[in-house]
Amino acid sequence: MKITPGGVVAAEWTKFSSLRSTWITTGVSAFLLIAFGMIASASFSGPGMSAVDLALSGSTLAALAVGVLGVLLAAGEYTTGMIRATFAAVPRRLPVLWSKSLVAGAAAVVVMTAGAFAAFAGGAAVLNDGVSGVGLGDGGVLRALLGAGLYLGLVAVLGVALGMLVRSSAGAIAILAGGLLIVPGLAGLLPRSIADAITPYLPSNAGSAVMTLTPGEHMLAPWTGLAVFAGYVAITLAAAAYRLKRSDA
Amino acid sequence: MIEVREVTKRYGDKTVVDRLSFTARPGQVTGFLGPNGAGKSTTMRMIVGLDAPTSGDVLVNGKVYATSTAPLQELGVLLEAKAVHPGRSAVAHLLAMARTHGIPRSRVDEVLHLAGLEQVAHKRVGAFSLGMGQRLGIAAALLGDPAVVMLDEPVNGLDPEGVLWVRNLLAGLAAEGRTVLLSSHLMSEVSLIADHLVIVGRGRLLADTTVADLVTAEGVRVVTAAPDDLRALIGGAGVTVTSTGALAGEELFVTGLSAREIGLAAATRGIPLFELTPQNASLEEAFMDLTRDAVEYEAAR
Ligand SMILES: Nc1ncnc2c1ncn2[C@@H]1O[C@H](COP(=O)(O)OP(=O)(O)OP(=O)(O)O)[C@@H](O)[C@H]1O
Ligand SMILES: [Mg+2]
Numbered sequence: 001m002k003i004t005p006g007g008v009v010a011a012e013w014t015k016f017s018s019l020r021s022t023w024i025t026t027g028v029s030a031f032l033l034i035a036f037g038m039i040a041s042a043s044f045s046g047p048g049m050s051a052v053d054l055a056l057s058g059s060t061l062a063a064l065a066v067g068v069l070g071v072l073l074a075a076g077e078y079t080t081g082m083i084r085a086t087f088a089a090v091p092r093r094l095p096v097l098w099s100k101s102l103v104a105g106a107a108a109v110v111v112m113t114a115g116a117f118a119a120f121a122g123g124a125a126v127l128n129d130g131v132s133g134v135g136l137g138d139g140g141v142l143r144a145l146l147g148a149g150l151y152l153g154l155v156a157v158l159g160v161a162l163g164m165l166v167r168s169s170a171g172a173i174a175i176l177a178g179g180l181l182i183v184p185g186l187a188g189l190l191p192r193s194i195a196d197a198i199t200p201y202l203p204s205n206a207g208s209a210v211m212t213l214t215p216g217e218h219m220l221a222p223w224t225g226l227a228v229f230a231g232y233v234a235i236t237l238a239a240a241a242y243r244l245k246r247s248d249a
Numbered sequence: 250m251i252e253v254r255e256v257t258k259r260y261g262d263k264t265v266v267d268r269l270s271f272t273a274r275p276g277q278v279t280g281f282l283g284p285n286g287a288g289k290s291t292t293m294r295m296i297v298g299l300d301a302p303t304s305g306d307v308l309v310n311g312k313v314y315a316t317s318t319a320p321l322q323e324l325g326v327l328l329e330a331k332a333v334h335p336g337r338s339a340v341a342h343l344l345a346m347a348r349t350h351g352i353p354r355s356r357v358d359e360v361l362h363l364a365g366l367e368q369v370a371h372k373r374v375g376a377f378s379l380g381m382g383q384r385l386g387i388a389a390a391l392l393g394d395p396a397v398v399m400l401d402e403p404v405n406g407l408d409p410e411g412v413l414w415v416r417n418l419l420a421g422l423a424a425e426g427r428t429v430l431l432s433s434h435l436m437s438e439v440s441l442i443a444d445h446l447v448i449v450g451r452g453r454l455l456a457d458t459t460v461a462d463l464v465t466a467e468g469v470r471v472v473t474a475a476p477d478d479l480r481a482l483i484g485g486a487g488v489t490v491t492s493t494g495a496l497a498g499e500e501l502f503v504t505g506l507s508a509r510e511i512g513l514a515a516a517t518r519g520i521p522l523f524e525l526t527p528q529n530a531s532l533e534e535a536f537m538d539l540t541r542d543a544v545e546y547e548a549a550r
Contacts (some may be wrong), residue, residue, distance in 0.1 A: 001350050001393065002319040011348040018341035076334065084299055084332035085342070085389060089349045091298040091315035161323065247302040 005099075008090055012099040016107065023110055025105065029065035029152070030115040033058040037119030038126055045130025050213040052134060052144045055123035056116060059211060062203065063155045063180055066112060070104045070159020071172040078167040087249045089114055097164055097241055101157045108156035114150025116211075120145055130176050140213050143222060147210030151226060154207065155180070161236040165243055180204040200225070203232045250275055250428050251296055251324075256305035260289055265291050267452040268305070273430045273445070275396070278423045279442030281432040284540050287454040290359075291328045291430040293401050296430075297326050310396055320348050321393025327386040327516055329401040336373025338364055338386050342374060345390055354515040356392065364388035365414075369444060380407030387415070391475040397428040404438060416442050437485055450540045463535050472524035483514050499523070 013141060016022050036058025044054060076081040090096050120141075127133055134141055161170040184202050187195050199205055200220045209215060209225025251273040258266040259378070266288040273279035283289050294300040296307050298315045302387050306313070309324050310512045313394035317323045333342050361370050364384040368384050369377070372395055374385065383406050390398055404412045423429045433439045437444070440460050447454040456463070476499055480490045492498055503511060508527045 001322055001352060002352060003349055007349050007351050011345045013344040014341060014348055015334075015337070018338065018345070019336050021336060043373055080334045080336075081331040082334040084294075084330065085346060087299055088332070088359045089321055090329075091317075092322050118364045235288050248294075 003090060003092075003095070004097060008095040009099045009102060010091075012096070012103045018101050019076075019206065020089070021076075022069065024027040025065060025069040025072060025165040028061045028113055029069065029108070030063055030111050033062035033112065033115040033148075033152075035059060038122045041123030041131075042126040042128055045128055048129055048214055049129055050134060050215075051123060051131055052120065052141050052211075052213040054118045054127075054131060054171045056144065056211050057149050059116075059152065059208065060181070060204070061206075062112065062115070064154055064177060065157035066108050066152050067110065067155045067162075067176045067180065070156040070161075071176060072159075073104050073162025073168055074100060074145065075162045075167055075169040075172050075189055076163070078163075079169055083249055088223055092242045094241055096194050097160075097244055099158045100164075101237065104160050105153045109149050109153030112152035113146060116145045116148040134213075140222075142245040144211045147222060147226060151207045151210055151229065154226075154230055155218045156215060158233045158236055161233065167237055201228060206232075221232075250308075251279075251399070251430055252308040252311075253292065253296070254306055254308070256292070256295060256302045256307060258295060258300065259303045265452050266295070266302075269303075269449065269452065269454055271447045271454060271457055273397075273447075275428045275430050276423055276426050277319070277444040278419055278429040278442050279445040279447060280439035281430055281447050281449070282434065282436060282439055282536065283432075283449035283455075284434055286451075287434075287449045287540075288450065290401055291348070293326065293399055293430075293432065295326065297328075297401060299328075319350055321346070321352070321391065322395055322398060323393075325390035325393055325395035325399040325401055326398075327390045327400040329405075331382065332390075333374050333382070333385065335373065336467065337374055338371045339374055339377075339388075340370045342385070343389060343392060346389060350393060354393060356394075360388040360391050361460070363391065363418075365483075369491075380408055380411055383407055384411070387418075388393065393411055395427070397423050397430070399430045401432050402434075403431060404433075412438075428448065438531045440532045448539055455539050460532065468502055468524065468528050469502055469506065469508045470524065470526040470528055471501045471511060471522060472496055472499050472528060473501065474499065474521045474523070477514060479511075479520050482518055482520070483511060502528075 036203060037055040040057040041054045075083045077086055086096055087093055124133055136142055155179040159176060162175055180203060184205055187199050196218050199218050206220055207229035209220045210222040251272050253269055256266055256269050269292060281289050290301065295302050296309065301491050313326060314320060340357065341360065343360065347357050361367055365385055366384055366388060369381060383403060387403060390400065403415050407415065419429050419431060444459060446458050446460060446463060474491065483506060484490055491502050493500045493502050512522065512525055
């Protein structure tokens, strides 16, 4: 009998799967991705719009939902007091952060990748006449769908890191929503030259690059964008790890 | 074995535990006593590494708890504050803890049975009563079959049957050679099971003693037909005789002499005695005296 990395991951999976809120939040995330993708596919058309971009237009809201999933998993331990049992069992603490991130990230990648494909298939079925359909084999389509799953998986990890860092669900969700949704809007208020320089590097803009078939002018290359977003996640994780080691539980 | 060595904990500029040292040894139940806010729960959190001491150190079975490869086997703990997610079932909670250490599912069922929680094992913990929550906490503490069991006010919320269960459980664990540390602010409860007492007040060690040593003879209650004669006979230096005013003035309270000495003296003069009863300070009083002094000492500084 001893602590093993695999054991801590198994424990985190047990915690993840034994809460109703987990399943609800996961289901809502997938639903938002698919439903908004289909609605947009059926309704919108215009120059430069591709079927894939339309199918993935639910990704902004899905990101918020999947981020909340990560937050609840982590901050929920603090708000309920469960963290004391968790750290009494794993007093080194960091394995808990890594395992929680792994479980939330992997679950989100699996479900949201499936969701992205479902949104694509559903969107294709209801696609309006103003947009030409594309196939999975067409350039960039597979990358965009797989990239959507990876991006949303990383958002779940970001939620875990924020939850462990600020230890309050409301606080972490506010930071998450602010970082993903509000910051890009605020950047638009800056002088044009500055905005153009920093906008591509903002978290949600960088992360979405990977799932955009027709990138705009001020957008990073797909994998570069995802790497930048992964950088944000890594920094937040490092901050959470630092606080975990330094302060009382 | 738990060794607390010169441990100090400050929150801001408030010193909650002040250079506290004591040892809880295997094979005995150590009662950890002190009034509200004495720092008992804080000390226990430092023992499991949830809070870090400002200075000093704590060893569990000779090492720092966090460095153990199987912490749940070293020490099982029930903390004062709730440490379980209300949305999970008892089984899922214990299973999650067990999996960190590769503890088999059968052990989870075992501790659920031990705590009498089989019927509610699949219910959400949020729906548990206070006592059921305590039982789950105790089940969790026993999960790793630990060498040290540390419980913060375990009987809190338990019914009489539950209190008896905890008492027998702890006595059994100590008899198996385990170290048992339990906190309380009720001396009467602790004195029934503890061999060794560690008493704290305002974060400081007030006494590291045994139940037997703490109970000191206080005086003798005497009921006699001739209170004035007896008073004249035994009165002297170091002896106080006071009338309690009860029983038409026939009851006296004597300190400084044993019941035997009073009885023999009365016999030499043929003074009839109806009652001759040594009165021990109750443990509760001894405890209160001890902690009251600490508060005065603290205030005088
Ligand atoms: N995290 C914290 N931050 C600030 N003060 C704290 C913290 N935890 C405990 N305290 C303070 O430390 C003191 C000791 O608290 P503690 O809970 O250890 O006492 P206790 O002996 O367990 O009391 P009780 O018998 O009421 O359970 C209290 O004054 C409490 O307010
Ligand atoms: Mg306490």
